[in-house]
Amino acid sequence: MKSGLVNAIVVGGLMGVAGYAALFIAPDESTMHAIQRIFYFHAPSGMVALIAFTVVFVANIAYLGARKPKWDWLAVSAAEVGIAFNTVVLITGPIWAHPVWGIWWTWDARLTSTLILWLLYVSLLILRNLISDPERRSVFTAIYGIFLFLDVPLVYFSIRIWRTQHPQPVIFGGQNSGLDPTMKKVFWFCWIVLVALMVVLIRMRYQLESARHEVEEVRRELEEAVQEGEVVAGN
């Protein structure tokens, strides 16, 4: 538990440094100016969400193979953290888009895919909450999780083809093309910090799930003991 606290403090500090780097060290963007700096947290968050969902997929397969509850705990932890990062992308995107594009939202390929990704993984958590039996919950969310992850590339490809066949309401090109070296450094630094944040959050959530499991076990044992006690008293 103590190492968890240390990790949290270190990552908290790094987040501060990353914020400073994004706001003051990275050079000013020539057309968008200050608002462009949101990009240092926006884009890495999207990448981190994808990493977290990959962890969910691996944990789902491992659970079906080994049937160890710990894989289920990892899957739910990574899914929740992934959704959190995905939400950050969906909120910072419009904040950036409104002054730059003049609109909050457009059905552009990336925006649409990110939104669908969010919906997919939120339904995974809803499914998890609606199955009572712990073992069935783990098995069926694992199966659904695997289907979701297989759907992700199909969603990305189909939306990309769909958007290129339609007139785009907003023309915006060259996201990463010719990025300034300092910008690039700040970007990757922010990326590393956010990956570290993801690891710390998943770890904390995992410990919570494991503690929850322990409480459930103790409660069940206690109930059994009480029932046996009643049987004895009845005799």
Place this chain on the structure above:
Amino acid sequence: MNTGRAAAAILRKEIRAELRGRELLNTTFIFALVVVVLFSFAFEPTVAESRRFGPGLLWIDLLFAGSLMLQPSFAREHANDTLDALCLAPVSGFAILLGKMLANFVFLAACEVLLLPVFSVFYNVSLAPVMGKLVVVMALGTIGLVVTGTVFSAIAAQARMRELLLPLLLLPVLVPLLLAAVEATAGLLADTPEFSRTWLEILVSFDVVFFTASWLLADYLLQE
């Protein structure tokens, strides 16, 4: 018993059960019809507009009708605990799943056969010239819908709020299928009909990916 024969036996059982009351077919077809009618009230399309919105409307309708129709597929077995009996049969989980998928395909396809002429009349589109190609698109779309829907029906049957849950589990996953099916159908119904290879490829990929996944995961799905 091999998988094919076992699946065929399940298919016969499902069809026999359905023909006794025709509850599922009647309800699904009338539901799909109601949605088509409601759409015209909501959008009041002109001839040109119905051409433009028709394919999207048709597929949204099929997705909604399908996500409701597939719900009883496993929930019905759950009510009398007949799924346990089915799983005791000396056949693989995949055979049971495949039998259910085939039955659901037959039911949904039957609804489509009834719905398409109505749709053609209400929305002023002539389907006859492109019928052959349209059947390919409809079949590929229906396979994807039925494969994922049958698996998710087995998952939703384990949960509370299962009636509400299946559409929630199914519809976001079907986004690629909806896009591909709508665009392929729109291509066929355009003034100069076009048989889009790209969208057919997406449809085929969707079907292959999820059919393979169902085959690999069937035993996990049904052994509980």
